[in-house]
Amino acid sequence: MKGNQIFELKKTANEIRKESLIMIYRAQSGHPGGSLSEADILAALYFYKLRINPKKPNWSDRDRLVLSKGHASPGYYAALALKGYFSKKEFKSYRKINGLLQGHPELNTPGVDYAGGSLGQGVPVANGMALAGKLDRKNYRVYVLIGDGEAQEGVVWEASMSAAFYKLDNLVYILDKNQVQQTGKTKEIMDIGDAAAKWKAFGFNVIEIDGHNMEQIIGALDQADKVKGKPTIIIANTIKGKGVSFMELNHKFHGKAPNDEEFKQAMEELNNTKF
Numbered sequence: 001m002k003g004n005q006i007f008e009l010k011k012t013a014n015e016i017r018k019e020s021l022i023m024i025y026r027a028q029s030g031h032p033g034g035s036l037s038e039a040d041i042l043a044a045l046y047f048y049k050l051r052i053n054p055k056k057p058n059w060s061d062r063d064r065l066v067l068s069k070g071h072a073s074p075g076y077y078a079a080l081a082l083k084g085y086f087s088k089k090e091f092k093s094y095r096k097i098n099g100l101l102q103g104h105p106e107l108n109t110p111g112v113d114y115a116g117g118s119l120g121q122g123v124p125v126a127n128g129m130a131l132a133g134k135l136d137r138k139n140y141r142v143y144v145l146i147g148d149g150e151a152q153e154g155v156v157w158e159a160s161m162s163a164a165f166y167k168l169d170n171l172v173y174i175l176d177k178n179q180v181q182q183t184g185k186t187k188e189i190m191d192i193g194d195a196a197a198k199w200k201a202f203g204f205n206v207i208e209i210d211g212h213n214m215e216q217i218i219g220a221l222d223q224a225d226k227v228k229g230k231p232t233i234i235i236a237n238t239i240k241g242k243g244v245s246f247m248e249l250n251h252k253f254h255g256k257a258p259n260d261e262e263f264k265q266a267m268e269e270l271n272n273t274k275f
């Protein structure tokens with residue numbers, strides 16, 4: 001991949017961050033921390049990897065993305081709008097009753113493959129999509145974005161066991177390991193320990209990367225394509241609130257909107273991001 005393509009992806013990730021904060025600030029509600037940490041991964045998926053067609057959101061051969069950490073919907077909606085699934089004008093409907101963009105994703109929003117929000121549940125759903133793809137002899141691939149707090153849910157491990165058992169090599173888990181959950185540091189609340197060793201023991205191909213390094217994200221997604229006979233997990237080491245100094249690793253911005261002053265400072269920082 002050429003340097004200017006990487007540069008464009010980084011710029012897109014920054015747009016995702018800015019649009020997420022604008023959405024949350026306007027609604028005075030939503031989840032900034034996890035939207036900012038996932039932005040680089042979403043930019044790489046939507047603008048490099050996924051085989052999708054925004055004009056045909058329900059194309060049966062499309063690659064699927066399951067946002068299992070459904071609360072981080074602002075980042076997701078920003079990526080979908082930038083990709084052309086719906087107009088950026090829809091951002092005004094975020095968290096409005098009957099709006100197109102609900103607080104947690106709904107299936108009536110173009111581009112959304114999974115109605116998420118109950119942590120853990122998206123992982124077995126992604127398994128099912130991947131298994132269905134195998135049974136139907138389709139070539140599509142399935143990606144699922146999981147939070148590190150979310151990985152404390154038992155269903156994540158049950159799903160991991162079955163993904164390996166069914167040899168779902170068309171399935172990629174991506175762990176947004178941003179170190180912080182709703183009320184504090186994941187390590188202190190319930191440490192998931194050596195995530196790489198755990199998923200390896202479950203039978204996964206494990207790739208560990210810096211989840212804010214675009215070259216590494218692209219490299220991991222490409223490497224996963226080549227693996228046969230087992231699912232892949234990309235453990236993406238990220239920073240909750242990435243890009244906004246006072247939100248970084250600060251659990252207080254897990255699910256809180258910035259006030260006027262905070263919003264102004266956040267936008268200033270993102271507008272001055274160096275790539």
Ligand SMILES: Cc1ncc(C[n+]2csc(CCOP(=O)(O)OP(=O)(O)O)c2C)c(N)n1
Nearest residue numbers: 034071117118119147148149150180181182
């Ligand atoms: C089953 C379930 N329990 C609790 C919640 C409330 N909740 C929403 S987000 C969150 C913390 C998630 O942390 P993490 O997975 O690390 O998300 P991120 O840091 O990426 O935002 C919690 C407890 C939920 N949505 N679902």
